[in-house]
Amino acid sequence: MALDRSDVEKIAHLARLGLTEADLPRTTDALNSILGLVDQMQAVDTSGIEPLAHPLEASQRLRADQVTESNHREAYQAIAPAVENGLYLVPKVID
C-alpha cells in the first residue's frame, strides 16, 4: 500500500516534524521506497516464532531502591534554550 501526501502529513504530525511544502513530494517518494523494501518481510512465514527483543534475551536488571544520583539541575539548565527560576520555558499552553 503506497502512502500518499496526506498519509505523510499525518505521520509527520505524529512525529512532530514540521515538513515544508518542498519536502513533501521527495519525502513521500523516499518513504514509499523504504516501505517497499520493508514489505518484503510480509512474505516470510513466522508462524510459531516468538519475537526477539534483546539479542541475548536478558531481562531488565533491578537495583536496590537507593538514591544514587546527585542533583545536576544547574548543569542541565545551563544547556537549555530558555529557563527561568529553575524552570524550562515553553510558549504559553493555557490561556
Next chain:
Amino acid sequence: MHQMTLAEIARGLADKKFSSEELTRSLLARIAQLDPQLNSFITVTPELAIAQAQAADARRATGETGALLGAPLAHKDLFCTQGVRTSCASRMLDNFTAPYDATVVSRLAQAGAVSLGKTNMDEFAMGSGNESSFYGAVKNPWNLAHVPGGSSGGSAAAVAARLLPVATGTDTGGSIRQPAAFTNLTGLKPTYGRVSRWGMIAYASSLDQAGTFARTAEDCALLLQGMAGFDPQDSTSIDEPVPDYSASLNGSLQGLRIGLPKEYFGAGLDPRIGDLIQQAVKELEKLGATVKEISLPNMQHAIPAYYVIAPAEASSNLSRFDGVRFGYRCENPADLTDLYKRSRGEGFGIEVQRRIMVGAYALSAGYYDAYYLQAQKIRRLIKNDFMAAFHDVDVILGPTTPNPAWKIGAKNADPVAEYLEDVYTITANLAGLPGLSMPAGFVDGLPVGVQLLAPYFQEGRLLNVAHQYQQATDWHTRSPEGF
C-alpha cells in the same frame, strides 16, 4: 611518529623514547595540516589533549604503566564528552555541550588515553557513507572522491590517514565494520552488551554497540580492553568477565573451523571482492584452519527487518529532541506544537526525518503486528540460523561489503540503494554477535574487507584469527598515498 601503531606507541612511551606530550603535539599538527582534505573531525580539542598528555606523562613519571597511558585517540561525536560539544553531526546538537562523560570516554580517560577530539559521522549514526553529516561529507583517504563508509566515517578516515593510531566508533548495522573495510582498517563490533552504551547518544538501542578502529588486530585488543566491561549505568550491559584480549592474539589457528555462508557469495557481490575473500580463506587454511560451506537462509530478510526495528527505536529515542531542555530551538515559536515541529523539522536532516517517520508509521495503531512484531520474529529466525551454524564452525567468514567504497553523491537519489550495501553486516547486529572486518586487498585502488563473526563474547577469537592473518599478510600495513 604518525606511522606507529598503538602497540608501538605503548612501547615507545614505556621506553621513554618520547613523551605523550611530544606525540600529542605532533599528531595535532598533522591533523591541522591534513584534515581539511578529509573533514574527519567535527571538533579538535588541542588544549584538552595537551593537558591530558601532560597528566599522563606525570602519571608515568610516578611509575604508573599501562598500554593506554598517554596513548592518543579520538571519539566518534556521539559519545558524550563533558565540557566538549557532542553534536552527533546534527544541527539539532550543534550547540550541545555534554554535561557528563560517556562510560567509554571516562574509562579510557582513567586509563590515561589522550582524546584529540570528536570525529565526524552520519547524522545520528544514520547512514553508510558519512554523507548525511551537518558538517559535510567525510572523504576517503584512499581516494578523496569516494566515501569512507559510515556511519563512523570520521573515525575510519582519521585512523586510515594516520592522524591517529586508534579511534572509537559505534555499530548499529555495520557502522564500524563497513568503514573499516572501506579504509583498510581493522574494526571490531563487540557482542551486544559487552561495552557500555551509557552516554552514547542512542539510535537503535537494541542494536547499538560501541567498538574499535585500528590498523591492526593487536591495537583493537588494546583499545577494547580499556572499553569493555559491565556498567550498572547501562541497563542492557552484560555482567560477564572480560578476558585478556592481548593474551588471546597468539593462539594457533590449527584446527580452526571456518564457515563460509553460501548466501554471502551469491548475486550482488563484486566478483573481484569474492576473489580476494577466497585468497584470505586460502591464507587461513595455510595457517591450519579448515573450511566448510554453511547456510544462513534468512540473511535476505535482514535488511527489511532492520529498516523496521532501527527506525522504530529511533523514532522513540529521538523524541527527546524537542527544543525544550537542550539542543536546537526554532525562532519565535507560535505555540508548543509549533515549537516541537519547527525545532525538529529544522534541527534534523532529511535522512533522520525519514527514519523517524518510518518508525512512527511502523509503530502506529494497526501496523504494529505487521511491522515491528514481524521484524522481531524475523530477528529470531536470523539468530537461530547463527546458533545452528556455530554448532559446526568456530567463526563465520565472508566479505564485509558487496562493493568497494562508492563515489560521494552516487547513492543520494534513493535511500534504499545505500541501505542495500549493508547486506552482510546487519545480521550480526540483529543477532547481537561480535564481528570484525580486516583488510584483504584492493579493487581499483580501494580497500576490501573480510568479515569474521563469532559466537557471543568470543571477541578474543576474532582478534586471534585477525592477528594471525596479519602476521602472514601485509594488506593492513599499506598507507594511502599522501598520508
